[in-house]
Amino acid sequence: MRVEVNPNICEGHGQCNAVAPEIYDLDEGGYCLINNPEVPADAESQAEQGALACPVQAITVTR
Numbered sequence: 001m002r003v004e005v006n007p008n009i010c011e012g013h014g015q016c017n018a019v020a021p022e023i024y025d026l027d028e029g030g031y032c033l034i035n036n037p038e039v040p041a042d043a044e045s046q047a048e049q050g051a052l053a054c055p056v057q058a059i060t061v062t063r
């Protein structure tokens, strides 16, 4: 599974990081930063929950 954030959509709400801090880091401005877009199998559900938590749907999950 892969996760991607669209920086043009992300508004820095930080919800992704609140739900799944291991997947979604935040930069100094509070915007989502994905250090490793390849999500390990045991973190997939966390990554999905984090993507769903984004109020502006900035995160894309692909399988």
Ligand code: SF4
Pocket (backbone or CB within 6 Å): 005, 009, 010, 011, 012, 013, 014, 015, 016, 017, 024, 030, 031, 032, 053, 054, 055, 056, 057, 058, 059
């Ligand atoms: S929840 Fe959405 S808008 Fe907020 S930091 Fe994460 S990706 Fe960006």
